[in-house]
Amino acid sequence: MPKFFIAGTNIRGGMAIMKGRDAEHVRVLRLRPGDDVILCDGEGTDYKCHIVLADRDEVQAEVVEIVPCKAEPSVSVTLLCGLPKGNEKTEYIIQKGVEAGASEICFFHSTYCVAKADEPEKKLERWQRIAEEAAKQSGRGIIPSVFWTGELADVFNVVLKKDLGLFMYEAGERESLNSVLESSRSIRSAAIVTGPEGGFAPFEADLARAVGMHVCSMGERILRCETAPIVALSALMYTTGNLS
Amino acid sequence: MPKFFIAGTNIRGGMAIMKGRDAEHVRVLRLRPGDDVILCDGEGTDYKCHIVLADRDEVQAEVVEIVPCKAEPSVSVTLLCGLPKGNEKTEYIIQKGVEAGASEICFFHSTYCVAKADEPEKKLERWQRIAEEAAKQSGRGIIPSVFWTGELADVFNVVLKKDLGLFMYEAGERESLNSVLESSRSIRSAAIVTGPEGGFAPFEADLARAVGMHVCSMGERILRCETAPIVALSALMYTTGNLS
16 A cells, blocks of 8 residues: 655545645646545655545545554664765665665764765755655655764764664674674664775774674674665564564 | 675685776776775675776785675575566666575566567676676675576476575465465575566466465555565565575
């Protein structure tokens, strides 16, 4: 069933009103009166609705059932990734991260970044739209936020608020991902930090250790910067029972 | 250290000889006498070498150390995926599948495929090259094979030879991925079957059950056809201790 996110205030008295971009999307999908859609308030509640009017500018739908969205994982995961070079990789992390269950996706600049971090704020609107599309498509109950945190020090400030912090690093002394995750099955929030193409500098891994993060290995295969966050997120979702 | 795959016969008497495309690749990477490379025989053995001659057509390197390639997972996983519409998704599955540790990647045609399966054999050469590039880049010890199996019945013939068969399905009665994987930690081989954009028809899931596959859910989030195999593979690699 097609899914849309709408502001909660557009549902009143058992009727949902869709306008603007959402009404246009209904038209593109050729939905007509009689068809069913799911409207999500973006806070974890789904409204199953029956379209009664589908005009160019406005769609009206009758609320048939209100249910909690089952697709939201029990753990809120923030992916924090060194900004990759090239929009394609960045957008890939956003799309696949949202599908795989991330609640927030953040990019930052670190020592070995080859991407220029000139005005990444300008890209946020596009990144957020990709997150919304992926959330619709995968049936999420929220629209994950995409944001930019400048430097690695700001990343650590985000990480400090979470139950678990994983810092993926390719060299040196590291904990096994399995041993860290096995003892973290009941966490409610987590941060996964992955590097840009060039990985992290040793002092960056030392900093991560200093703020209490688990510096982890994902085995001997070298994962691309856009693959590592999705593989790590999948393992975390699996181990916390959110892939079943 | 840059990695290349070469036929085992090109290493003789402590010297490795690279020609053709590999010699060209050495030139593109601007490697010179004195630089080190890893040459892999594609059967799990790495030869650490020191370049002594780098001509346009031939590169000679002295073998310094012979070591088993640590990047090969303990379980040989075959990904079998309904052919997606669009080369991008197909190539994405190959690249990310190889990075994440798949040993074979196979595409097939099933009821809900929207992609036309006209002469997919013609694409095999390109697909295999993508697998080789990904194997080099991620430091694999083998070049995973990419193949085409026609129909779903042929897929089941591949699956029957494996220790574990997972069939990812979006509806109906399914086992939890966690419960299946928890009891499969010591498997040596596995097959993961995922559908095309439209998923599988109910009778296809029934067939999978009939041949003894585990028909599994990956939770309530709807994964794209190119995302599902990577997420499932990551969970399998994690649970068999191949992500640490």
